[in-house]
Amino acid sequence: MSALEPATLGARPSRPSPAPTGTGEQRGERHALPDHPDRVRADENETVPVVPSVEAWDVYKGFGRRAVLRGVDLYVLSGRTLAIVGPNGTGKTTLLRILATLARPSSGIVRLCGGDAVRDPVAARRRLGVVFGATFLYDELTGRENLRHYARLYGVSDATTRIAELTALVGLPGNRLDERVGVYSRGMAQRLSLARALLHRPDVLLLDEPDAGLDPAATRDLPRLLRGDTTTPGATGRAIILVTHDLDLAVGLADDVAILAGGRFVYTAPTAAITPPELRRAYDEAT
Numbered sequence: 221m222s223a224l225e226p227a228t229l230g231a232r233p234s235r236p237s238p239a240p241t242g243t244g245e246q247r248g249e250r251h252a253l254p255d256h257p258d259r260v261r262a263d264e265n266e267t268v269p270v271v272p273s274v275e276a277w278d279v280y281k282g283f284g285r286r287a288v289l290r291g292v293d294l295y296v297l298s299g300r301t302l303a304i305v306g307p308n309g310t311g312k313t314t315l316l317r318i319l320a321t322l323a324r325p326s327s328g329i330v331r332l333c334g335g336d337a338v339r340d341p342v343a344a345r346r347r348l349g350v351v352f353g354a355t356f357l358y359d360e361l362t363g364r365e366n367l368r369h370y371a372r373l374y375g376v377s378d379a380t381t382r383i384a385e386l387t388a389l390v391g392l393p394g395n396r397l398d399e400r401v402g403v404y405s406r407g408m409a410q411r412l413s414l415a416r417a418l419l420h421r422p423d424v425l426l427l428d429e430p431d432a433g434l435d436p437a438a439t440r441d442l443p444r445l446l447r448g449d450t451t452t453p454g455a456t457g458r459a460i461i462l463v464t465h466d467l468d469l470a471v472g473l474a475d476d477v478a479i480l481a482g483g484r485f486v487y488t489a490p491t492a493a494i495t496p497p498e499l500r501r502a503y504d505e506a507t
Contacts, residue, residue: 271334273298273424273459274319279328281314288314289325290483296476298423298457301446303464303474303491305499307507311483312463313352313428319461320350320426333423346374349417352428355409356416359402363392363412366401367419374420386415390445391438406433414445427462431469443473467503468496481507 272295281289288311296302306312317323318330321341330337337344350356357366364383371379387397390411401409410433417425425446431439446460464470470477471491477499479487486506494502 272296272331273333273457274461275329275331276315276319277329279315279318279330280326281311281318281323282326288483289318292328292480292483292485294478294485296424296459296461298459300476301460301462301474303462303470303477304480305464305467305470305477305503306480310480310507312480315480316352316426316428316461316463319424320348320352321345346420347423348426349420349422349424350426350428351410351413351417351430352426353432355401355413357401357409357412360400362400363387363397363404366412367397367416370416370419376420382419383415386418389418390415391441407435407438410434411438423458425458425460427460429464430462431464431466439469442469446473467499471496471499479503479506 274294274296276292276294279289279292280287292311292315294302304312304315314323318325319332319337321330321337321344324338332344333347335343335347358369361369367383367386368379370376371382376382387394392408392411392415396404396408401412404412410430414430427446430446431442434442460474462470462474471494474491476488476490477494478485479502487502489499489502
């Protein structure tokens with residue numbers, strides 16, 4: 221059984237003013253975007269609460285005596301994409317695994333779509349789609365059988381139509397769907413993994429190096445692949461968090477970018493206000 225299968229699987233704390241993409245400390249300074257929009261105006265006389273799709277408050281993670289995450293705060297609103305960049309070994313994948321409920325934080329709070337993801341990971345996983353280094357695909361099954369398997373697990377009622385939509389979206393030829401996944405190239409498996417992650421129309425999409433194994437043409441097509449699933453309910457409001465080493469991809473794909481170094485966010489910015497060379501300079505200074 222795959223680690224992602226759902227069957228195996230309060231109140232907001234007081235906190236410093238967080239950023240939509242997180243906050244951190246470097247040389248004693250906080251780096252933050254505008255404060256959390258706790259309420260938005262519904263009409264002239266009424267406001268309604270805003271519930272971020274992803275929240276993490278004061279998250280720590282250690283392995284033995286080694287601290288990997290040192291008090292991470294972040295939130296991502298629906299419809300927004302956050303790119304996290306940083307050197308190897310700074311906790312990027314660990315943070316993503318905690319958000320995906322594949323690892324538990326040593327301390328801190330993680331909420332997905334308003335629910336406590338640490339206390340109830342089963343419910344959280346039904347709101348999530350993930351694409352990690354492990355594809356969570358079964359090599360002995362065909363591509364179509366893999367997608368049907370996950371469709372049953374997540375209760376996708378229109379599975380045949382949905383599989384056809386997604387395989388067309390990610391560029392998987394129909395004749396390859398009936399081949400065993402074990403004979404797929406890395407790029408083909410990555411495309412199928414993306415289709416798997418989108419199958420149940422998740423509210424939150426988590427991606428670790430989503431361009432891994434993709435050829436240059438497919439990498440250039442990633443924005444369309446990730447944002448192209450907008451004809452189905454919930455797609456336009458999906459929150460996306462991706463980890464990448466490609467600074468150009470981060471700026472081109474995300475609404476916000478954050479640099480994680482030393483287990484903390486040390487830099488955040490909206491991508492509309494920064495160019496790849498500027499992000500490179502900030503990255504070199506921060507790391």
